[in-house]
Amino acid sequence: MIGIAAVSILLVGPLLLGLAGLIPSLRSREREIPTSSAWNSKLILLSALLYTLAFNLIFFVQEIFLVLPKALLPGVRPTLFHNNHAWEGEHPLTHLFQGTGALATFLIGVACLLLLRRGAGRSAPIRLFLVWVAYCGLFMALPQVVIGALNPGNDVGMAMDYLQLSAAAKTAAALLALVAMPVLALLLTRPLLTLAAHQGEISSAGARTRFIFQVATLPALLGIALILPFRIPRELLEVVLLPVLVTVIGIAWIQAGAWRVRTAQANGSTSNLRIVVPMGAAVLILLVFQFVLRPGIGFF
Template sequence: MLGSAIAALAGGVLLVGPVLLALAGVLRLRGAASASAARDAVAPPWNRRLSLNSALLYTLAFNLTFFVQELFLVLPKALTPGLRPTLFHNNHAWQGEHPLAALFQGSGAVATVVVASLCAWRLRRPRGGTGSRLFLIWMAYCGWLMALPQVAIGAISDGSDLGMAMRYLQWGPAARLCAAALALAAIPFAALSLLRPLLALADAPERIAGPAARTRFVFQCATLPALLGTALTVPFRMPREWIEVALLPAWVALFGLVWIQAGAWRVQGVRAGGAAMRPGSTLGLALAAAGLLLVFQLLLRPGIAFY
């Protein structure tokens, strides 16, 4: 029964809610078709450099966030007598036994939420270039969206990271259901809170002048790049079972993107303050992603022992 209730809540938050929000946007666009069409007629061409850079920044943000999660799963265990943890590029493991080991399985998700919240706080300061602000947006996004779905999964699976922590805390079905409901309800708020800083990255007012323009800009700046960035994360996570290589990055991308894309039309009063990306920025980001991949596969893949 607990699993069915959480599945119903997840379906409402991740499917029904975004569909209804998008449908409201479609109806709004039909009602203001003439004015919107006039604004969209002067929309600048697609900024492909921004899209490509966004995909590379998403790749960096996702993998750095995952590293933070695994690192903070390891560090508390390394400080606990009797536990000998090892950090890998896509996982961690430990030897020994201690009652607190199960509780520490929740420390990774806590760390990603803290990092995400700090990045979101930094976004409130209207300073920084387009690339740096977009990186902060993706760090906030990945931190929240990597952690919140884990709460729902942990509520129904004792074998998951947060499920082990909930079992240690002796949470019953009611507490687990409440935690899952709160985490799922937080997903749309977290995702939609990033829309204003995303739209502010536009380098011309015409890109975000109307509901259709805002929807198109978010697709070009966020949705499509995040999907491409999700594909680019696969080499960072191999080798491992496909469910960890592909499914986890897919849920991080899709669970929040559906809300961001569906709600883009309704955000108003945002000033276009983004600057054009430098021609060399794409190469620099590609080299940074390649360097991080080498760190993951050459340094972290064999494992780093914390004992």
């Protein structure tokens, strides 16, 4: 059941939604107001860098909240790495605390989503960063619920087993997480569309689809490549799988549903887009990950 629901929601759903917007857009293209088709390379690069920052910061938060609760347990000695954590010693609560990382990232994602809905982020870069933090927080956590319902060795799966959830309860949690994914992704579409500098950039279904591809889809795909150096060395599957999974699951819905948001108001500006600060921050975090966290920091 979970497998069928996952394929329906994560693959078939965005495909059908995208087609539902594509067909009317093709029929009405002749009646659309012409819009600029120029690509804003600075916006694409800025968004890719901010996505990279958000992903790695959220991953770090996840690992911190996996380590800190364990550090409070007697006889447990956790170690934090740049792409993982480990611990020595055992305690009955260690399996429960395998779920605290996903819980922390989910709460951060919800908090940022609420801030966006309240109008936070007057400047376009800050608003875009909040979008990516919300996105990474939500879509780094929700897939773990689905995987945990199927795999008891997964972090959330361990917490589910500690809580003695029945098979039916695990299935219900997985289905709830799957249903939440498109809902939350579509809620992030409007804040992304408001980053347009001119209303003409998002005035039609086709224009909105193009703008979302420029501000979100392409940068997130580029961000996957930028994220990989933060995660090596580790097994290739572990290095690549998480960034790809987090990126594809939500972005597919955001891209597919862009045409539906007819009331978004352009409120972005290209005059305050600065690449130097996010690029410097990304380099700094990479150095911290590789030279400070990679050897491991013990919490004893």
